[in-house]
Amino acid sequence: MKLKYKKMILIISMSAMGIGMVTLSLSKPRDKKEGKEPAVAALADAGTDEEDIAADETKIVELVGKPGDGELRMDVYPAINELVKKYMSAKVACDYETLRTLVNDSSVIDEDDLRAKSEYVEDYRNIVCYTLNGLTEDSFIVYVYEDLKILNVNTLAPGMTRLYIKLDESGNPYIYLGAIDDETQKFIQETSTHQAVIDIINTVNTKLDEAVTKDEDLKNFVEDRSNSSATQDKKVDDSKSKDSESTDKESTKKETTKKESTKKDSESSDKKDSSKKEASDNN
Numbered sequence: 001m002k003l004k005y006k007k008m009i010l011i012i013s014m015s016a017m018g019i020g021m022v023t024l025s026l027s028k029p030r031d032k033k034e035g036k037e038p039a040v041a042a043l044a045d046a047g048t049d050e051e052d053i054a055a056d057e058t059k060i061v062e063l064v065g066k067p068g069d070g071e072l073r074m075d076v077y078p079a080i081n082e083l084v085k086k087y088m089s090a091k092v093a094c095d096y097e098t099l100r101t102l103v104n105d106s107s108v109i110d111e112d113d114l115r116a117k118s119e120y121v122e123d124y125r126n127i128v129c130y131t132l133n134g135l136t137e138d139s140f141i142v143y144v145y146e147d148l149k150i151l152n153v154n155t156l157a158p159g160m161t162r163l164y165i166k167l168d169e170s171g172n173p174y175i176y177l178g179a180i181d182d183e184t185q186k187f188i189q190e191t192s193t194h195q196a197v198i199d200i201i202n203t204v205n206t207k208l209d210e211a212v213t214k215d216e217d218l219k220n221f222v223e224d225r226s227n228s229s230a231t232q233d234k235k236v237d238d239s240k241s242k243d244s245e246s247t248d249k250e251s252t253k254k255e256t257t258k259k260e261s262t263k264k265d266s267e268s269s270d271k272k273d274s275s276k277k278e279a280s281d282n283n
Contacts, residue, residue: 060171068135072196074128080165081129083173084144088124103175123149125156130200132191135184138167141191145204155215158207164188
């Protein structure tokens with residue numbers, strides 16, 4: 001039973017862990033403005049020049065630590081926290097206009113899916129952002145903890161969403177929806193194996209188990225969503241199976257047709273040879 005609930009932590013949150021990564025589309029990284037110093041270098045020089053200090057104070061997101069350092073930090077970037085909260089609120093409200101201002105490519109947003117989920121998710125509360133620095137100084141992997149308020153369910157359901165966030169040329173954070181290079185993809189996937197991330201996921205799983213145990217309405221909701229997900233997965237598998245069977249049948253049909261054609265050609269050739277032989281014998 002617990003395993004089912006642990007799986008549901010990824011289903012009842014509107015963006016299951018890893019889904020954001022799967023739906024990424026290819027986008028060339030933006031070039032930095034000419035003359036703009038990397039954030040890490042600026043941090044190293046802080047305190048040595050009054051102009052550099054003034055510039056640091058105006059940064060929207062100032063890097064803490066180093067790119068790819070593997071350190072999980074809680075609520076360390078206020079601008080990223082604000083972005084995530086706006087994103088969650090816009091999803092609940094199906095506010096597509098706002099969503100388009102928070103992501104780099106709104107065309108990958110499934111509006112039908114978003115609308116369907118907003119019918120049972122009333123709100124995201126108690127949002128906490130656990131952030132890992134990406135491979136570059138302008139990228140971040142964010143594990144978002146949220147308590148979901150579900151329609152007709154009093155107990156909040158703990159959930160977790162993983163987001164990939166980047167900075168634009170002005171330093172404003174945005175949610176990146178698009179394909180990424182293999183190195184970055186591998187790095188993002190490996191973050192889920194970090195012990196600090198595993199500990200958080202286990203904590204959320206435990207909280208969800210406790211919530212489900214004490215609230216029958218939440219339990220029924222989780223089981224219903226789990227069954228719906230299983231049914232959908234089966235439909236996808238069945239569809240793939242049918243496609244495979246259709247391909248095999250078509251291949252077999254083509255092979256049979258080819259063999260029959262070859263046989264007919266052979267028979268026709270034999271008849272011609274026989275006719276030639278008979279003509280030769282008559283002569």
